[in-house]
Amino acid sequence: MDKILVRGGRPLKGTIPISGAKNATLPILAASLLTTGHVHLSNVPHLRDVTTMLELLGQHGSAITIDEKLGVEIDNARVNNFTAPYDLVATMRASILVMGPLLARYGQTDISLPGGCAIGSRPVNLHIQGLRAMGADIELGGGYIRARAKRLVGTRFTFDPVTVTGTENLLMAATLAKGQTILENAAREPEVVDLAQCLIAMGAKIQGAGTSTIVIDGVDSLQGCHHAIIPDRIETATFMVAAVLTQGDVLLTNACASTLYAPIDKLKDMGAIIDELDNQSIRVRSNGNIRAIDLETSPFPGFPTDLQAQMLVLISLSQGTGIVTETVFENRFMHVSELQRMGADIRIRGNTAHVRGCSKLIGAPVMATDLRASASLVLAGLAAEGETLISRVYHIDRGYERIEEKLRALDADIQRVSG
Numbered sequence: 001m002d003k004i005l006v007r008g009g010r011p012l013k014g015t016i017p018i019s020g021a022k023n024a025t026l027p028i029l030a031a032s033l034l035t036t037g038h039v040h041l042s043n044v045p046h047l048r049d050v051t052t053m054l055e056l057l058g059q060h061g062s063a064i065t066i067d068e069k070l071g072v073e074i075d076n077a078r079v080n081n082f083t084a085p086y087d088l089v090a091t092m093r094a095s096i097l098v099m100g101p102l103l104a105r106y107g108q109t110d111i112s113l114p115g116g117c118a119i120g121s122r123p124v125n126l127h128i129q130g131l132r133a134m135g136a137d138i139e140l141g142g143g144y145i146r147a148r149a150k151r152l153v154g155t156r157f158t159f160d161p162v163t164v165t166g167t168e169n170l171l172m173a174a175t176l177a178k179g180q181t182i183l184e185n186a187a188r189e190p191e192v193v194d195l196a197q198c199l200i201a202m203g204a205k206i207q208g209a210g211t212s213t214i215v216i217d218g219v220d221s222l223q224g225c226h227h228a229i230i231p232d233r234i235e236t237a238t239f240m241v242a243a244v245l246t247q248g249d250v251l252l253t254n255a256c257a258s259t260l261y262a263p264i265d266k267l268k269d270m271g272a273i274i275d276e277l278d279n280q281s282i283r284v285r286s287n288g289n290i291r292a293i294d295l296e297t298s299p300f301p302g303f304p305t306d307l308q309a310q311m312l313v314l315i316s317l318s319q320g321t322g323i324v325t326e327t328v329f330e331n332r333f334m335h336v337s338e339l340q341r342m343g344a345d346i347r348i349r350g351n352t353a354h355v356r357g358c359s360k361l362i363g364a365p366v367m368a369t370d371l372r373a374s375a376s377l378v379l380a381g382l383a384a385e386g387e388t389l390i391s392r393v394y395h396i397d398r399g400y401e402r403i404e405e406k407l408r409a410l411d412a413d414i415q416r417v418s419g
């Protein structure tokens with residue numbers, strides 16, 4: 001199994017293009033099931049999760065054409081299988097996103113229940129409750145969700161707590177429902193807005209995406225469309241943290257600062273120099289002094305939980321002490337024990353991490369536990385003295401496109417080694 005070897009201590013310098021957003025691509029690929037027209041997507045990132053979703057679509061009967069330059073085209077004229085099997089759902093929870101579209105378009109789906117997950121129990125009860133409120137008949141048994149419906153009907157549904165993929169599943173289902181659906185306490189993430197924009201291009205009637213109330217007026221059918229995926233804000237911010245950590249100077253292109261105000265404000269509070277050069281480029285530098293801060297994760301527009309692990313590394317190398325509170329997921333501090341092995345001074349109490357800044361981290365063999373945790377270990381390795389060997393890096397390939405190549409282009413000493 002591949003590992004990543006990092007020799008730390010080199011300031012990152014140069015320009016890096018940001019890839020398309022994983023968390024926008026996955027629901028938009030699922031949304032293609034709502035139409036028999038051709039859906040053409042550009043700026044699709046090369047990621048393992050995207051391959052898994054394409055595999056799932058292929059299993060349903062989608063014909064998929066991938067062109068390095070032109071993007072991905074999906075033709076769903078021959079969809080004939082409505083099951084999302086255990087082996088695919090087990091590798092990627094976001095497979096649940098096909099539930100709403102299959103039910104709305106074909107009236108049936110059998111989806112394996114997503115199992116446990118390294119970052120908490122992560123239930124899908126709200127996806128199920130919401131679809132039931134739209135008239136679906138849903139039974140659980142044998143590890144599967146069995147959902148049937150004649151035609152879904154519009155409803156008013158309130159999410160508690162707010163859920164990103166839950167909002168996306170209901171949003172997609174509601175586009176073909178009879179009548180109006182009102183989603184309250186909906187997720188406001190930029191990826192939800194990107195999905196809504198793609199659905200609107202397919203002919204859906206949606207208002208309020210990006211606010212906590214989304215109103216959808218169901219239509220009888222949707223057509224094909226062209227859509228360009230938004231830049232990945234988590235990848236962008238991960239490279240921003242890398243630039244600050246290594247006292248570098250990095251230009252991020254094809255990026256979107258307006259989706260990143262909470263992380264940008266926090267990084268500026270820590271002493272980073274961040275300039276939005278135009279609508280698509282962000283320059284990040286550090287003056288060498290990193291100040292400690294406190295931060296609390298929360299749904300958008302709050303600080304993203306998907307950046308908590310990366311920021312923990314930065315606070316570990318700051319001057320002072322900081323408290324990081326994780327409010328979105330239980331058990332999302334699995335990276336801490338590995339960072340401690342590299343010399344980080346972090347103590348966990350419940351859902352808070354108390355961090356005392358230290359002057360250096362020391363390279364060590366470490367193990368990735370989930371996608372964002374593995375990114376934090378790469379960052380720690382870039383800043384550490386000596387060699388860091390990260391195992392289980394398949395996690396990182398789920399959500400970061402060619403991370404070691406991109407970092408090498410910024411002059412990092414990083415390579416993938418097999419075995």
Ligand code: UD1
Pocket residue numbers: 023026093094121122123124125126127128160161162163164165166191299305306328329330
């Ligand atoms: C999405 C993102 C993930 C990100 C997360 C939070 C995708 C593919 N993944 O995951 O990268 O970390 O948002 O920003 O977009 N919950 C329930 N019942 C439900 C659904 C969720 O109680 O039916 C709870 C969860 O346990 C969690 C909270 O809601 O505590 C938020 O989770 P949710 O927004 O659903 O995360 P995902 O959509 O799975």
